[in-house]
Amino acid sequence: MTHDHFVDFEEIARRFSHLWQALNHGADRPHSPETRQILIDRVRDALDRGEARLSDTGSEIVANSFVLEALVHDGAATQVYRARHRDLGTLHAIKVPRPDHADDPVLRKLMLREAEVGMKLRHPHIVGMQTVLRLADGRPALVMEWLRNRLADRLQEKPLSPDEVISIMTSVLSGLVAVHSAGFVHCDLSPLNLLFADGDLSSLKIADFGIAIETGCRHGQLDLAFAGQPDFVSPEQMAGEPLDRRSDLYAAGLLLSLLLRHCDGEGEELPALARRLSQRNAEDRPENAKAALHLLGGPPEHTADA
Template sequence: MISQLGRYEVIGELGQGAMGVVYKARDPLIDREVAIKTINLSLAMEERDEYEARFYQEAKAAGRLSHPNIVTIYDVGRSEDIAYIAMEYLHGRELRDILNETKLLPVSEVLAIVIQVAQGLAYAHEHGIVHRDIKPSNVMIVRDSHAKITDFGIARMASAAVRTQTGMVLGSPKYMSPEQVLGKEIDRRSDIFSLGVMLYEMLTGQVPFIGENVNAIMYQTLNSIPAAPSSANPAVPEMLDYILAKALAKDLDARYQ
């Protein structure tokens, strides 16, 4: 394990992402713990200088976001072939882990979390930034069920420049919007769709589009209309059926704007 990234003293590994290792580190200048997400520049499938410049552009744009439901970005830098983003270190858990343990949270708790995520997204969208990869593993739950969105400024880099050995663009197929599946230009309405998928999963215990493989999931995303969540969970009010039908509309213009 590396011991230093720029001025940051690495304490340990927090996890492994698609683009690199996530570290817990300490900023000695102000004696603050940070989380550092790394990106291996050697994975770039394009001119490295262009990729690195775009990485800094994306990270700096995300770093201008200041909202209680978005993880704060402190710094960006590079150490040899590793570019990194230093951000707020959270004492909490991924929503993904919580859902794995407790399949169905109370509807009131689900709504409290999703409303916070929606507020964070609305703020980012007002500032011209689309997340592109909203899913439970990119939402952290900290004290008193406070939700924070992670990975702003990172998802675009992954989708644009980091590919699997088979050439498939990395992503989260279960949460992708139809326009993402088709490789089209996306905007804030893609985040709305992904948030709808996450809400559906939280209410029913499963995502709305299911398949045996990535291609099957993408086909369902493009062609199937999911059952109303209240049919799987009687505790779900009919109003949420309507809200989800709108959020998960195939037509961008039919979704919440």
């Protein structure tokens, strides 16, 4: 290390010492605890702004607490970032409208609804909604539990075992029991919205409640002509009709069929369950997710009447 670096550090240390004395003592008498905290916060804000200007990575800081480390999903209207809490070091997912959709009133309403729905759902197989922040430009930012892996990506890596298929479907149906018990239909069940921790499919959780609706409602009531992924939506959802819990079971049946196509061995019971869940007539499907879980042979833990 050169002599110039030592001089720079010594000068910084001297100035910091003077700043610390000013924060603690003030000009004539000690500051009150409240004033001292305000001053410290302002100094931290100034350091944050300076760090943002000098940073080579260009990482954005949200609410003075979260660093947006990586863009993990760039959708047509929203973006999802992996974010790190600056003080706790914890990882979170933060979902925001794209900048070019900052003034979209329908999207803003949907995102705030998603936050409200998510805050009402607490279950081991549902991604946790943690809080809602507001960006400097007014866009809402949804802070959620961070899970690194998507089931859609896992399906491209290697075949599933029959036990893994059962584990995935047990998690999905258990989560749906909680969703339906709270009075909602998820409406967007697919491998893209099923997340899990590293190497642990038993930790799989349902994510993305952006188009979830109350049971008996239709998406037209949210000013949406159509919502959902065409490969997984039920016939009644595609037609824009009022939806109930059986609409999610249709998607679960298509999901199970997809999993079986990526499975080394399947037996006879799972394909039969996939066909039963994905009947085109809602009346021909199981009554609810708890009944479907029973047909799967899943455990009753973390379930409730739905």
